[in-house]
Amino acid sequence: MACRRGSLLLLVLLLPMVLVTEVASGQYEVYLNDRAASLGEPVNLYLYLDNSAGAAVMGWSWGVCHDPAALELLAVSESNAISGNLPDFYSLAIYADGWTVDAAYELPDAYLQPHASHRINRVTYEVLATELGEESQVCFCSTLGTPPVAVTITEGVGGTTVVPGQECGVVTMNPIFKRGDCNGDGAVDLADSIYLLISLFSAGPPPPCEDACDLDDDGAINIGDAVFGILYLFQGGSEPALPGPNECGPDLPGMTDSYGCNTPPEC
Ligand SMILES: [Ca+2]
Ligand SMILES: [Ca+2]
Ligand SMILES: [Ca+2]
Numbered sequence: 001m002a003c004r005r006g007s008l009l010l011l012v013l014l015l016p017m018v019l020v021t022e023v024a025s026g027q028y029e030v031y032l033n034d035r036a037a038s039l040g041e042p043v044n045l046y047l048y049l050d051n052s053a054g055a056a057v058m059g060w061s062w063g064v065c066h067d068p069a070a071l072e073l074l075a076v077s078e079s080n081a082i083s084g085n086l087p088d089f090y091s092l093a094i095y096a097d098g099w100t101v102d103a104a105y106e107l108p109d110a111y112l113q114p115h116a117s118h119r120i121n122r123v124t125y126e127v128l129a130t131e132l133g134e135e136s137q138v139c140f141c142s143t144l145g146t147p148p149v150a151v152t153i154t155e156g157v158g159g160t161t162v163v164p165g166q167e168c169g170v171v172t173m174n175p176i177f178k179r180g181d182c183n184g185d186g187a188v189d190l191a192d193s194i195y196l197l198i199s200l201f202s203a204g205p206p207p208p209c210e211d212a213c214d215l216d217d218d219g220a221i222n223i224g225d226a227v228f229g230i231l232y233l234f235q236g237g238s239e240p241a242l243p244g245p246n247e248c249g250p251d252l253p254g255m256t257d258s259y260g261c262n263t264p265p266e267c
Contacts, residue, residue: 009110027054028153028162030062032138032169037127038250045138045169047121049112049153057112059087059104059154060108060120068097070129070136071171076101079119085110092146099123110114127258129173132220139168174250175261177212179240180229184208188245193229196221208263212253217241219257 029050036045047064051057066073076092076099087103088110101121105111106248112118112191129136144151181189183195184207184260196213200223207213213221229236232245243249248267251259 005236015110026058027051028155028164029167030060030124030140030151030164030267031167032064032087034124034170034172036174037125038174039127039129040125042126043171045125045171046079046115046119047123048119049115049154049164052115053113054114054153055156057118057153057155058116058159059067059089059102061100061102062151063098063100063141064123064147065098065141065144066125066135066138070127071132072124072128073099074122074124074126075122077122077169079122081118082120087113092147095144098144099139100144102149104154125171127135127171127173133137134173136171136173137168138171140166143193174257175209175264176248176250176267177261177265178244178245178248178267179211179217179243180213180215180232181209181235181265182207182213182229183227184212184263188229188233188240190233193226196229197223200204200226201236209259209261209265210259211261212265214259215258217252217257219259221259 020153027182030047031050032045032047035043035045051058060150073094076094078086088103088106089102091102093100123138125138140151142148152161154160155162169252178186180186180192182192192213195204196207199207200221210221213225215225215232228237228240232239239245242252
């Protein structure tokens, strides 16, 4: 009898270890992708669950936290793959600094397939940050909700709860600048064309924000851009390409030239 009581005690002590198990890194991984975005624009991040080295997944829960000074959460939705295979239990909660989800399949024939990478959610944020070139992380967290929702995966039909590997997503804000402000002093004037000519032909310093010197945004910085600036200023020539010479803004979306803006100017 004493022996049985001892076994029961051992079982009770071991039970939490059986229910929540740290798994080896790589067996289950949840992660968000990285995106670049411009101030005031919506940006979509996708949340993935990779169980390519694990078993079928019967449920999941997590919190995803962001910096509310840099990003505003606009929407959380299920990806197409999950929409067609919605869990029997699905609870989504939105907070100022993040969101949580708790999901579970109850029928044994419904689950996330093993040996795959699943896109689970699409999350839309608006970029609020005013600091140029700022990066803002969106990370898994176990701090949101009452009680807090932990980051866990329910593995296999037996329902073992495991803690997955986790990787943050990063939203990088596209730099903004005035097109034509080649020397980065905040104004577009003759000094910018002179700066560009010296940079090109007299071993002058490189432009602080290259893309600002590509006045026609044709993907090449050359003497034509200096001439473009002079014609615009003194001969009624065309205005420099968007965002233009008067207001700061990002490079046009979809432009594939290699110019960046290492040191964005004051705007
Ligand atoms: Ca300037
Ligand atoms: Ca050019
Ligand atoms: Ca460009």
